Amino acid sequence: MATVAAAAASARTRRLLPWALLLALLLVAQSMLVALSLHHEHARAQEEADAAAAEAAAALRAELLRSVQSLQSLLWNEPSAQAWRADAAELLRARRDLLRLERRDAALTPTLALDTPLGEPLFVALPRAQLMVDTEVACRAAQRSAAPHFSRSYFVPMQGGLGIEVIDLCLPIAGEGRDRYMVATLALAGVLERALGPAALRHEYSLVEGDGTRLARTGAQRGAGVFRGEQLIALPGTLLQLRADAVEGRPRLIPNLTLALVVGLSVALFALVLLLARDVRRRARAETALAEALAFRKAMEDSLSTGLRARDLAGRITYVNPAFCQMVGFGADELRAAAQPPYWPPEHAAQYARRQQARLDSLREDGPAREGFETVFMRKSGERFPVMIYEAPLVDGGGRHTGWMSAVLDMGAQRRVEELSRQQQERLQIAARLAAVGEMASLLGHELNQPLSAIASYAHGSLNLLEQPDAQTPALLGEALARIAEQAERAGRVIKSVHDYVRRREQAHEPVRADLLLEAVQPLVQLQARKSGTRIELRCPQPPPRVRCDRTMVEQVLLNLTRNAIQAMEHDTPPERRLLQISVLPPQQRRVGFVVADAGAGIADEVRQQLFTPFFTTRSEGMGLGLSLCRSVVEQHGGTLVLETLSAADGGGTTVRFTLPHADGGEPAAPAAPADAATLADAAAPATRRG
Amino acid sequence: MNAASAPLVYLVDDEDVVRDALAWLLRSRRLLAQGCASAEAFEALLDALPAGVDWPRAPACLLLDVRMPGTSGLVLFERLVERGLTQRLPVIFLTGHGDVPMAVAAVKRGAFDFVEKPFAGNALVDRIEQALAASAQAIAARAEWRRVADALAELTERERAVLRLIVAGRPNKLIADALDISVRTVEVHRARIFDKMGVKSAVELANRLREHQAAPGSGAR
Numbered sequence: 004m005a006t007v008a009a010a011a012a013s014a015r016t017r018r019l020l021p022w023a024l025l026l027a028l029l030l031v032a033q034s035m036l037v038a039l040s041l042h043h044e045h046a047r048a049q050e051e052a053d054a055a056a057a058e059a060a061a062a063l064r065a066e067l068l069r070s071v072q073s074l075q076s077l078l079w080n081e082p083s084a085q086a087w088r089a090d091a092a093e094l095l096r097a098r099r100d101l102l103r104l105e106r107r108d109a110a111l112t113p114t115l116a117l118d119t120p121l122g123e124p125l126f127v128a129l130p131r132a133q134l135m136v137d138t139e140v141a142c143r144a145a146q147r148s149a150a151p152h153f154s155r156s157y158f159v160p161m162q163g164g165l166g167i168e169v170i171d172l173c174l175p176i177a178g179e180g181r182d183r184y185m186v187a188t189l190a191l192a193g194v195l196e197r198a199l200g201p202a203a204l205r206h207e208y209s210l211v212e213g214d215g216t217r218l219a220r221t222g223a224q225r226g227a228g229v230f231r232g233e234q235l236i237a238l239p240g241t242l243l244q245l246r247a248d249a250v251e252g253r254p255r256l257i258p259n260l261t262l263a264l265v266v267g268l269s270v271a272l273f274a275l276v277l278l279l280a281r282d283v284r285r286r287a288r289a290e291t292a293l294a295e296a297l298a299f300r301k302a303m304e305d306s307l308s309t310g311l312r313a314r315d316l317a318g319r320i321t322y323v324n325p326a327f328c329q330m331v332g333f334g335a336d337e338l339r340a341a342a343q344p345p346y347w348p349p350e351h352a353a354q355y356a357r358r359q360q361a362r363l364d365s366l367r368e369d370g371p372a373r374e375g376f377e378t379v380f381m382r383k384s385g386e387r388f389p390v391m392i393y394e395a396p397l398v399d400g401g402g403r404h405t406g407w408m409s410a411v412l413d414m415g416a417q418r419r420v421e422e423l424s425r426q427q428q429e430r431l432q433i434a435a436r437l438a439a440v441g442e443m444a445s446l447l448g449h450e451l452n453q454p455l456s457a458i459a460s461y462a463h464g465s466l467n468l469l470e471q472p473d474a475q476t477p478a479l480l481g482e483a484l485a486r487i488a489e490q491a492e493r494a495g496r497v498i499k500s501v502h503d504y505v506r507r508r509e510q511a512h513e514p515v516r517a518d519l520l521l522e523a524v525q526p527l528v529q530l531q532a533r534k535s536g537t538r539i540e541l542r543c544p545q546p547p548p549r550v551r552c553d554r555t556m557v558e559q560v561l562l563n564l565t566r567n568a569i570q571a572m573e574h575d576t577p578p579e580r581r582l583l584q585i586s587v588l589p590p591q592q593r594r595v596g597f598v599v600a601d602a603g604a605g606i607a608d609e610v611r612q613q614l615f616t617p618f619f620t621t622r623s624e625g626m627g628l629g630l631s632l633c634r635s636v637v638e639q640h641g642g643t644l645v646l647e648t649l650s651a652a653d654g655g656g657t658t659v660r661f662t663l664p665h666a667d668g669g670e671p672a673a674p675a676a677p678a679d680a681a682t683l684a685d686a687a688a689p690a691t692r693r694g
Numbered sequence: 695m696n697a698a699s700a701p702l703v704y705l706v707d708d709e710d711v712v713r714d715a716l717a718w719l720l721r722s723r724r725l726l727a728q729g730c731a732s733a734e735a736f737e738a739l740l741d742a743l744p745a746g747v748d749w750p751r752a753p754a755c756l757l758l759d760v761r762m763p764g765t766s767g768l769v770l771f772e773r774l775v776e777r778g779l780t781q782r783l784p785v786i787f788l789t790g791h792g793d794v795p796m797a798v799a800a801v802k803r804g805a806f807d808f809v810e811k812p813f814a815g816n817a818l819v820d821r822i823e824q825a826l827a828a829s830a831q832a833i834a835a836r837a838e839w840r841r842v843a844d845a846l847a848e849l850t851e852r853e854r855a856v857l858r859l860i861v862a863g864r865p866n867k868l869i870a871d872a873l874d875i876s877v878r879t880v881e882v883h884r885a886r887i888f889d890k891m892g893v894k895s896a897v898e899l900a901n902r903l904r905e906h907q908a909a910p911g912s913g914a915r
Contacts, residue, residue, distance in 0.1 A: 449761070449790045453709050455812035456788075460715035463815020467722035483718065490711065 029270065033263045040262065044254035048230045055206045056232030056247035059199055063245060064236050066198035067189075070101070071151045074174055074187050077104075081178045084115060095119045100193025102169060106182040111139055114182050125169070125188060128160045141240050142173040142184045149175055152240035156191055156210075156218055168192070168210075168218040170241065191219035207248040227252035310390075310411035313397055318359060320344065321406060330390075330413050332383030348381040348536075350579045362394070363407065377414065379536065387536045387578065388415035422534055425527070450497040454490035461487045512640070514666030515554050517587040517595055518547040524558050528565045528583075535573045535581060542586040548595045549666035552640050557663065560633045561585075564599040564659050567630070571603030571657060590665040594642065597663065602656040605648035614646065637661045700752055701826045705729040706736045706767070707759040707788065716757065723819045725826075733758075733765035737773065748782075748836055755784045755806070755825035760793045771800055780804045781832040784825035788813070842906040845891045853890075856883040861900050 077090050084106075091104045095117060103125050106115040113131065118124035126134065134157060141154035154171040161167055172187045191210055199208055199221055207226035210218045211233075226248025236243040304311065310327030314320055320338045328335055331346040338345070347355045355378070362376075375393040382388060391412040399405045461483040468476050468483075521541055532539050550557075565583060572581045580602050588596035606614070614630050630646075637644040644661040703720055705713045705727055713729040720727045730736040736756075743749050756774075760767040767787060774780050784806035789797045797808035806825045809818050849857060852873075859869045866884065870877045893899045 445790075452790050452811040453712055457709075457711045457715035459812050460712075460719040460815050463819075464715075464719040464722035467719070467816070486711075486715065486718075490715075 029267065033267055036266065037256070037259045037263050040259045041254050041256070044259075048249055048251060048254065049232075052206065052230040052247050052249045053232035055208075055249070056234040056245060059206075059208050059247055060234035060236050060245045063195065063198040063243070064238070066194060067153075067236075067238060070098075070187070070189065070194070071172060071174070073098075074104075074172060074185065075151065078174060078176055078185060081176075081180060088115065088117065091117050092120070096121070098193075098197075100190050100197050101187060102167075102190050102193075103186075103188040105186040105188075106176070107142070107184040107186060108181050109183040111135070111142055111184065113186075123161065125159050125161075125167075128162050134159060138171045138173065138186055141171055142175075142186065144240050145173040145175045145184065148239070149177075150239060151175075153238045155241050156243075170194075173240075192221065195219050195221045205250055207250065209246050209248065211244050211246050213244065222247075223250045226250060229253050310413070312409045312411055313406055314409070315406040316363075316404070318363070327411055330382075330411065331380060346380045346382070348379060348387055348578070351379065375410075375412070380411075388413060389418055389533060390414055418530075418534060421530065425530065447497065447501065451494055454494040454497075457490045458487050458494075461490075511553050512551050513554065514549045514551050515557075516547045516549050517597070518543045520550070520554070520557055520561065521585060521587065523554075524561045524565065527562060528569075528585075531566060531569050532583060535569060536578045537569055537572060537581040537583050540582065540584045542584065544587060544589045548587065548590045550595045550663040551666040552663050553636075556636045557640070560636050560661070561597070561599070563630070563633050568599055568601035568603070568657070568659075571601050575604050576602055590667075593665045594662040595665050596660055598658060598660050600656060600658040605655055605657050606646070611646075611648075633661070637663070640664060700726055701829075702750070702752060702754045703727045703822055703826075704736065704754065704756045704783075706733060706756065706762075706770070708732060708762045709759075712759070712788075719815050719819060720822070723816075725819070725822070732762060733767065733770035736770065737765075740777070740779075748833075748840060749779075750782060750829070750833065753826040753830040753833060754782070755786060755822055755829055757786050757788055757822070759788045760797060760808075761790055768796060768800060771803070771805060775804060780806075782829055782836060784828050784832075786818075786821060786825060839906055842891070842902055846906075848890050849887065853883050853887050856880060857887050857899075860884065860887070860896050861903055863896075 073094065077087060077094060082090065087106070095101055095104065096119075099119075099121055102119050102122070104117045105113045107113050116131075125131075137154040137157050141152045145152035151172055151174045154173065156168050156170040158166050159169050168191045169188050170191055172189060174185045174187070176182055176185055195208060195210060204223050206222050207220060207224070208222040209220035212218060227250060228248060229252050230249035232247040234245045234247075236245055304324045305326075307324060307326050310330045311322070311324040312320060312327050313322035320341070323335050323338050325335075328338070331338075333341075333345055343352065343356070358378075375391045377389060377391050379387050380390050391414050392409050393412075394407050394409045396404050397406040397408045465480050465483045468479055521543065525539075525541070528539060531537075565585065568583050572583070582602050584598070584600045586598045586600075588598065634644045640663055642662040642664065644659065646657065646659050649656050649658060703725055705716050707713050707716075707729075708731060710731070713731075717727040717729060730739065740749075758767040758770060771780075771785055771787075774783065774785065781804075785800075786806050787797045787800055787808035788811055789808050790811050794808075794810065797805075801808060806828065807821055809821065846854075855873060856869060859872060864872070866877050866880045870880045873880070888894065888899065891899055891902065893902060
């Protein structure tokens, strides 16, 4: 048991393992995806920040160089102080970042200074002289290189505690004038703003010092401080550090998770679709197999010659196969719709209903019956036929008992075969008997022919001799006459032997109980009766009388009479009236009466006249020996056979009575007197009318 | 009328009484009878005859019982038909009860007649006499046939060729042309043929040959 459990567990593990692996793989793939996308985004943002920084640095440098150029343009052609002043004022108005312009002499003393008209003048809180160090350094450098030079940036405090970071640009003035330098003070923030403009929204741009102190800023409100690009801007005289700080912060996990989820779901969906497709294929295969199985079963049911019938617990028909429909002649729908099976003969319907109930009850208790039972069904045409039914309970898929399934065999065909073979047998017997009779007649003829031929020859020869008699004639005639006498004797012996044979037959009579005679013929009679649906009533007094008879012959008589009776009712009598009565009457005057009565149409008078004539028959198949033979047999036994047709008032039909000697009543009287028969007929009459 | 040419009636019946009675009856009508107790006995009698000689020489007939133990009358009759004897030895069947259809069939096959037992004596003898007459006729025809056959056998090959052309109705000239011989030779052959065949004209010759060919069955023995 343990190994079985282990085996089951390992089987389950084996089955689950691929799924677990698949899931793990999916998870790893998803994590990788998330990590990679995060990394990618990170790199992209960093690159963007770097690019932005480089771009901004280039723009700033260009801007500063443009400023240098525009400032240089102030000095072109050595303008007079007046002209410079006008130009400078205009420039200051035009450029917001330009805060102050100064002209200085060789000793760096300002000779002329103009402040921007757009804002407060610089150097109010603190005089210019105190903030000259960087300017001076720049001017000296400019002097030396004879090129514009920037100073380091420095902070100019303003009124109100605020201040502004500025940078000075010192341009050496060429020529013979007093002033040797022009100093422009630029606001770093203004320069920055001017260079980058309002477009820079994705990053915060700032100029910082080496230690990170921010000097001026522009662009987006505030960088996230995660992705930063820094760029150094080398200017003559100074070095500016520009930093671009991306607005976007760290790449967030959630959007990437969503992406992963979507991908994962897609994968799962795809897998599901695959599974579904496989399932659909499998289902289709199963459906095909099922349809084939159904077709197979249907063909099987259709090909069956056995009728199948299913009924629910209430006895209503739920299913019939074609063989059953064909058998009873009703359609399947008709059968299902009917409350009571239409193939029940109306005369038996009540009995069948009771029987069915009883049978179903017993089947429910005892389980399916192995042996079938036999009954009679009716075809649509009204024809009755015997069937054999085997029943078994019908159990549905849930194990519930839902009804009854029966196999119905049409015994009619079998009966017909039986009947046919019986008739064949009878005919053969008759033929054999006739052949025997013929053979005997032939033998007899041969036996008699020889002496007769010889006699004729001798006689004719003698006559010939007498025509021309001579001396030898008397002797010859004597010889011939002796031969004639001899042959005549021989013929006599032949005839005597036939007599002996008949006498031996008579000695075969034995006492037989009357009921045994009836029992002996009963199976054959029933076989015939069943075919036409005739009921049989047997009646015999108790104790049964014994009759002295040749048993075989009397049985033949009974068979002949009952067959006549059944055939008389076969066509014109309605089925419910088909009743055959066979009665034995109590012994009277050392005779036992037998009565065979039918309910047929009776016998017409003109037929009656010829009834006992040998070879007269009203049937196409008949031999015409039946009744005359019966009478011969009965008379051989010293009895009588009478036949009467009842009037319609008495129920109609034909009654045949015959008598046989009573075995216990001493020696039977020799051939019965007519009066005897009449008494018997009267005695029998009440008994017959009873039925 | 010597013994060899006197008519003879053969009786084949298993019943001694019947044979005896019939012999007695025939004797009363001056006819000779010879009895056989069975078909086998009669056949033995036939087999004992010398071969190559036509039999019977004198008119004869056979009274044959249909139903006999051993070989039945019908079987014997079939054997006689095979031997080609039924013309010269007419067969009258004696039938018992129920054998009539068989006897009728036998008559169709060439039996002379059948008589049902018990028979009327003299009527039967009358019928026997008719049979004997038929027998005599058949024997004469047989003798004639034998004579022609012998004559034909005596002809040479050339004569037979000439004979065929004569019977076909060709004149001598054409016969000579057909056989590539002279007319004179044909005439010699012709005379010799007529002589051997015992005829005087071509017409007579043709008739004789036609009769001979019309009855080939009677020459089996």
